[in-house]
Amino acid sequence: MFRYTTISILFFIILFAMIILLQRQAIPAWSLAIPVTLYLLKLVLGSTLIGLNFYFFSYCKTKTNEKVIALTFDDGPHPVITPKLLDILEKHEAKATFFCLGKNIAENNSITKQTDKNGHLIGNHTFTHSKWFDLFSAKKMAAEIKATNKEIEHTIGKKPTLFRPPYGVTNPSLKKALEKTNMFSIGWSLRSFDAVRDKQKVLNKLKSKTKAGGVVLLHDTDEKIIPIIDEYLVWLKTNQFKIVSLDKLFNIEAYESA
Ligand SMILES: [Zn+2]
Known part of the structure; x- marks a missing residue:
């Protein structure tokens, strides 16, 4: 029984x-x-703090003795930032999960294809990322999730199962919508605030709070993510952290089997 x-x-x-x-x-x-x-x-509190698993379960971190972490990038694909980010990840041989918006995939189809080709996972982060998403009915939420899944499937030929709630907000309507659409909810254990803080503050937080088994929340929407991720990946390697995909971290399937 859930805490709610x-x-x-x-x-x-x-x-x-x-x-x-x-x-x-x-x-x-x-x-x-x-x-x-x-x-x-x-x-x-239960609605705003996804890690409390108040209304339903979200994968946020795992217990492990291995120094493994997963990287996630939300709100893309961005026509300029995402390709640059893909190059940096390639340089460091790191795999990540991109929680994309349906409307952005529609406009940047080839980038999503390339992201998949490079071995990264594509997850669902709603179609519009509406500010009012958490006030939508379960039916309206499910429609956004389905439309984004359709866009992803049309682009990479695979139907995703990983969903990240916008702003990490959870509630009973989203619980119903996720059950209806058969999606796993993915949260995070480390929020970098890369969209609002300056580069050094973000890096300080990442370096001081990275813990084994964690999921790091980042965004591929601002130019500063490029130098941040370049330095962070070097730091992770120096500190013997291994980057793994979300599906491996949680032992779940990232796409529906055909
Ligand atoms: Zn977002």
Whole structure:
């Protein structure tokens, strides 16, 4: 049972008991605000922190004695950045997973083909990356996921199973949408904030927080990712970290078998 179900059951039992006590005037009315506030706070935290596995399970890290990590790049493909990134990864012989947007694949078909050809994995990160995605109905979410899968399948001939929720936001609607579309939810254990921080800050965080069995969240949407990844890959090698694909890290299939 997921934490959301357990906590909801617990919340309603407590609320019911308190309403009975309230009717007997054993407790003041304001005391009802305590469980309600705590419950709402928990729902918000569970929604924003993907690693809590609150509404459903997401692969974020694995326990291992080996110094292995997986790299992921979200929001591409980008017509300029992604090809440069592919060159850098090739130079360091590193394989990654690209969580692409359906609309970007449609515009940069050949880049996605090349990404697949170079041995990287292609995952689904919705079609539009709408700011309001977490407020969509399960049906609308599933439609975005399916449209992106179709775009990926049309481009590389394989139907993906890996999905990364936009902003890492999870909720009961997404749980339903992922069940409907048969996708694995992939989170992360290390967020670099590469889209908002400067190069040195990103590198400092990556170098100080990289841990065995982890998944690193990066983006192929800004030019600064190129020098960042170049330096980070050297650092990983110097520190004996081995880069593995997500499917190997979690022992799952990245594409549906034909
Ligand atoms: Zn994103």
